[in-house]
Amino acid sequence: MMNWPNFVSQLFNGLALGALLALISSGLTIIYGTLGVLNLAHGAMFMLGGYAGYVAYTYTDSFIVAVIGGSLFVMILGIVMERVIIRHFYHRPHEDQLLVTFGLGICFVEIVRFIFSSQSLVVPPPPLFQGITSLGFMFYPTYRIAVVGIVAVALAVLFIVLYRTRLGMIVRAGIEDSVMVDSLGINVYRVFMIVFGIGAMAAGFAGIINAPVVSLTPGIGDDILVQTFVVVVIGGVGSFPGAILGGLIAGEIISITSMINPGYAYVMLFVAMTLVLVLRPHGLLGTQGRE
Amino acid sequence: MLKQRRFLIEILTAVGLIVAPFVLPHLGFAPNTVNRILVWGFFGLGFDILFGFTGLLSFGQSAFYGTGGFVAAYLLTRAGFPDVFLALVIGMIAAAVTGYFIGLIALRRTGIYFAMITVAIAEVFYFVEFNPLAHWTGGENGLPGVPTPSFNLGFTTLEFTTGWSLYQFLAVCYFVGVVIALRIVRSPVGAIFSAIRDNPLRATAVGHNIHGYKLTAFVIAAAYAGFSGGLLGSMQAFMPPDAFMFETSGQLIMQTAIGGPGTLFGPLVGAAVWLFLQDFLQSALGLGAAWKLVLGAVFVLLVCFLRRGIIGGIADLYRLAFGKRAHRESAAASAKALTAEEEQAIAEADVAKQPDPPPMAPLNRAGDGYAGPILQATGLTKRYGGLLANSDIDFTVKHGELRGIIGPNGAGKSTFFKMLTCEVAPTSGKIVFEGLDITGMNVTDVCQLGLTKSYQVNQLFSGLTVRENLIIAALSELRGKFRLDMFRSLQSIPGLSEQVERTLELVNLTTRPDTPVSELAYGEKRRLEIGLALATSPSLLLLDEPLAGMSPRERVETVKLLKSISKGRTMIIIDHDMDSLFELVERVTVLQEGRVLVEGTPDEIKNNAVVQEAYLGGVHGVLDA
Numbered sequence: 001m002m003n004w005p006n007f008v009s010q011l012f013n014g015l016a017l018g019a020l021l022a023l024i025s026s027g028l029t030i031i032y033g034t035l036g037v038l039n040l041a042h043g044a045m046f047m048l049g050g051y052a053g054y055v056a057y058t059y060t061d062s063f064i065v066a067v068i069g070g071s072l073f074v075m076i077l078g079i080v081m082e083r084v085i086i087r088h089f090y091h092r093p094h095e096d097q098l099l100v101t102f103g104l105g106i107c108f109v110e111i112v113r114f115i116f117s118s119q120s121l122v123v124p125p126p127p128l129f130q131g132i133t134s135l136g137f138m139f140y141p142t143y144r145i146a147v148v149g150i151v152a153v154a155l156a157v158l159f160i161v162l163y164r165t166r167l168g169m170i171v172r173a174g175i176e177d178s179v180m181v182d183s184l185g186i187n188v189y190r191v192f193m194i195v196f197g198i199g200a201m202a203a204g205f206a207g208i209i210n211a212p213v214v215s216l217t218p219g220i221g222d223d224i225l226v227q228t229f230v231v232v233v234i235g236g237v238g239s240f241p242g243a244i245l246g247g248l249i250a251g252e253i254i255s256i257t258s259m260i261n262p263g264y265a266y267v268m269l270f271v272a273m274t275l276v277l278v279l280r281p282h283g284l285l286g287t288q289g290r291e
Numbered sequence: 292m293l294k295q296r297r298f299l300i301e302i303l304t305a306v307g308l309i310v311a312p313f314v315l316p317h318l319g320f321a322p323n324t325v326n327r328i329l330v331w332g333f334f335g336l337g338f339d340i341l342f343g344f345t346g347l348l349s350f351g352q353s354a355f356y357g358t359g360g361f362v363a364a365y366l367l368t369r370a371g372f373p374d375v376f377l378a379l380v381i382g383m384i385a386a387a388v389t390g391y392f393i394g395l396i397a398l399r400r401t402g403i404y405f406a407m408i409t410v411a412i413a414e415v416f417y418f419v420e421f422n423p424l425a426h427w428t429g430g431e432n433g434l435p436g437v438p439t440p441s442f443n444l445g446f447t448t449l450e451f452t453t454g455w456s457l458y459q460f461l462a463v464c465y466f467v468g469v470v471i472a473l474r475i476v477r478s479p480v481g482a483i484f485s486a487i488r489d490n491p492l493r494a495t496a497v498g499h500n501i502h503g504y505k506l507t508a509f510v511i512a513a514a515y516a517g518f519s520g521g522l523l524g525s526m527q528a529f530m531p532p533d534a535f536m537f538e539t540s541g542q543l544i545m546q547t548a549i550g551g552p553g554t555l556f557g558p559l560v561g562a563a564v565w566l567f568l569q570d571f572l573q574s575a576l577g578l579g580a581a582w583k584l585v586l587g588a589v590f591v592l593l594v595c596f597l598r599r600g601i602i603g604g605i606a607d608l609y610r611l612a613f614g615k616r617a618h619r620e621s622a623a624a625s626a627k628a629l630t631a632e633e634e635q636a637i638a639e640a641d642v643a644k645q646p647d648p649p650p651m652a653p654l655n656r657a658g659d660g661y662a663g664p665i666l667q668a669t670g671l672t673k674r675y676g677g678l679l680a681n682s683d684i685d686f687t688v689k690h691g692e693l694r695g696i697i698g699p700n701g702a703g704k705s706t707f708f709k710m711l712t713c714e715v716a717p718t719s720g721k722i723v724f725e726g727l728d729i730t731g732m733n734v735t736d737v738c739q740l741g742l743t744k745s746y747q748v749n750q751l752f753s754g755l756t757v758r759e760n761l762i763i764a765a766l767s768e769l770r771g772k773f774r775l776d777m778f779r780s781l782q783s784i785p786g787l788s789e790q791v792e793r794t795l796e797l798v799n800l801t802t803r804p805d806t807p808v809s810e811l812a813y814g815e816k817r818r819l820e821i822g823l824a825l826a827t828s829p830s831l832l833l834l835d836e837p838l839a840g841m842s843p844r845e846r847v848e849t850v851k852l853l854k855s856i857s858k859g860r861t862m863i864i865i866d867h868d869m870d871s872l873f874e875l876v877e878r879v880t881v882l883q884e885g886r887v888l889v890e891g892t893p894d895e896i897k898n899n900a901v902v903q904e905a906y907l908g909g910v911h912g913v914l915d916a
Binding site: 032038085088092094095096098099100102103104106107110111113114222223225226229230232233237261262263264265266267269270273274277278281 | 402
């Protein structure tokens with residue numbers, strides 16, 4: 001099994017998975033960084049993006065519409081969730097925030113299970129990216145190559161929004177000190193709402209992009225959530241570059257270990273996390289004092 | 292907190308467990324459901340100590356539940372181990388040991404990091420059970436054929452098989468579990484658990500090694516989880532691999548939150564509600580798989596509106612209905628607050644009533660022969676990036692001295708105090724306390740040596756009463772920074788209640804020992820803040836702006852209080868109220884822009900032109916705060 005093309009193709013798989021994890025984790029981390037809330041329903045957001053995209057796809061047969069529909073649906077849900085529930089938890093202990101988002105996540109999963117049952121659903125990749133591509137020395141599914149590209153573009157957009165716009169400046173200032181931003185006359189609650197929407201959308205977008213790779217089940221977000229946590233712990237909570245770095249590392253660890261023995265993928269992920277915790281407790285690119 | 296007549300809760304639990312088989316069937320509970328509730332309830336006893344009492348929300352308890360369960364099940368099925376109970380105990384020990392090592396990693400961080408790490412760890416266990424260890428654990432098939440317990444007493448054999456017969460065994464286990472949990476919660480260790488939940492920073496500062504205590508709570512929770520995992524296998528005659536699933540941890544958390552965290556019985560109540568509703572929604576209402584959605588929604592609503600769960604809600608109702616005594620007290624309190632003049636008269640009377648509170652001698656920890664200065668700092672410097680907060684400060688305080696520190700805002704006074712108590716490490720310089728170099732030590736060890744401070748902003752254990760606050764501080768002096776006397780009652784610690792009473796008297800809170808901190812007036816909180824530092828019997832007490840935010844009347848009272856504390860004690864006081872400070876202290880150090888500007892007696896400082904310049908910009912006039 002350990003031959004050269006196999007190894008390279010696993011590296012590619014790792015890159016695709018890592019890019020997805022990076023995108024989902026950056027959503028989680030900018031929400032946490034700005035609002036101080038760890039959204040345990042983030043995995044459910046990922047799952048909902050896939051299902052909302054699936055619904056859009058069955059009505060229109062268009063992958064583009066599915067992507068837009070899935071992302072927008074999750075963004076709107078995120079905004080509603082922030083306004084109706086999360087907002088009342090900013091001044092409550094972290095534990096309460098964890099409990100309520102955990103409960104919401106379960107509700108979302110069960111609603112989907114109720115509507116779509118537990119059977120797995122398939123969204124085919126768009127016609128442009130179907131089939132396999134020859135990379136010269138090996139063949140690789142075209143869509144997975146496309147996933148890397150699409151996610152890279154999405155991350156670049158997120159980067160531009162965060163680092164090159166006024167909103168992004170406010171968000172980054174809010175990560176540093178949201179009270180100060182508030183007292184500078186910026187309506188910090190509106191920013192929170194937008195950030196929650198963007199963060200949720202990142203997960204939803206990843207969900208529909210991932211749908212043609214893995215079939216959809218209501219529980220698909222649970223594993224992703226755990227992997228996202230590892231990514232964030234490795235990269236450093238609240239750090240956007242950390243999420244990307246951590247995502248790529250985690251993706252490669254999972255893929256390469258899976259090639260040798262899939263049973264150890266999580267063990268290796270955990271070993272990496274423990275190493276980071278021991279050597280750099282605040283994550284590779286995290287800063288001290290954010291907890 | 293659980294504080295009632297002795298053994299009342301234990302007796303009620305025993306009665307409840309005995310009566311349950313006669314009552315519950317009429318409410319629609321099948322015996323197997325009751326047994327499952329007991330297993331979940333037992334699981335939850337440990338989890339509640341971890342989450343409800345210590346404030347650590349772990350999402351990874353399934354790891355220990357599964358570990359204990361599979362170790363016991365493996366011993367009983369594959370290894371041919373004969374004794375079921377002993378196998379359960381071995382499973383429990385295995386889980387506790389696992390918990391110790393996992394705790395070492397997970398407790399490196401707190402808050403959301405802790406939650407995320409526990410989730411990840413639990414997931415690892417699930418995959419390990421499935422793959423690398425499948426040979427021992429049966430992988431996805433689990434381990435079938437786990438026997439039920441039986442005890443050979445020589446003349447007869449007690450067999451516990453299924454239904455109500457097994458219930459007897461589980462009920463005894465649960466009862467013992469409750470008795471142990473209650474002892475832990477009522478022990479000094481339990482008191483420190485609550486302190487960690489309410490204010491970890493202050494728990495550290497009054498001299499407790501909170502990392503050790505957190506790890507203890509984590510191991511206790513793992514042990515309870517491990518034993519209940521074994522019970523699960525024995526009860527079902529099958530050890531299911533989904534014990535390791537994240538859903539297990541999730542269900543435990545939800546049941547605890549539904550029942551009420553911090554009550555020990557919350558998880559049991561929550562499990563009863565959960566399993567009853569599950570049966571009811573599935574069969575009676577025919578909802579099928581949607582039952583979990585309904586329970587999830589119920590859970591979210593409870594977290595939003597009834598944070599303390601069902602037991603907490605009932606307790607609140609009870610207090611509303613029968614809380615007349617509390618009402619009368621608060622009525623008396625509001626009557627007291629009629630007019631400022633009356634208040635003042637009462638306060639004066641109070642002060643007059645206790646003209647000379649018994650002085651509380653600081654503990655003499657240093658060697659008898661030591662005669663040098665109690666504190667000597669040399670070249671103390673603290674740099675935050677480009678900002679120089681303290682620069683090359685030399686500072687010496689003699690035994691028994693009363694020193695004041697003044698300086699304009701931003702002079703670096705609080706940073707200076709933080710370095711002295713080792714809350715922040717100096718960039719350079721050396722601190723010697725009673726002849727011992729304490730530079731680079733941590734705040735806990737320094738407090739144990741007899742140096743502590745009261746904070747500028749109150750750092751109290753806000754969920755506890757005045758007395759409980761002081762107990763936690765006093766415990767650090769009486770027990771050291773870490774001790775595992777988990778089964779000892781607070782009452783049996785020699786000197787504890789005397790020390791708490793003495794501190795109550797000193798800070799003039801004798802009339803309100805059982806008031807929760809959240810109901811205290813600001814001035815009272817301020818006095819308790821000083822009391823917390825005092826209860827550790829420091830030989831050197833630092834007070835960071837003890838008079839801040841007080842009304843003039845409260846200031847007079849507090850100055851008197853500080854005077855009485857100072858007998859036989861060395862104190863350093865930062866404050867902006869110079870009239871009060873000059874009246875109190877013997878010498879004053881003036882800090883400006885991170886340096887010592889001048890040092891001298893109050894009179895020298897009052898008339899010092901440099902000081903006047905620093906404060907008033909060179910205008911010669913009366914100094915005013």
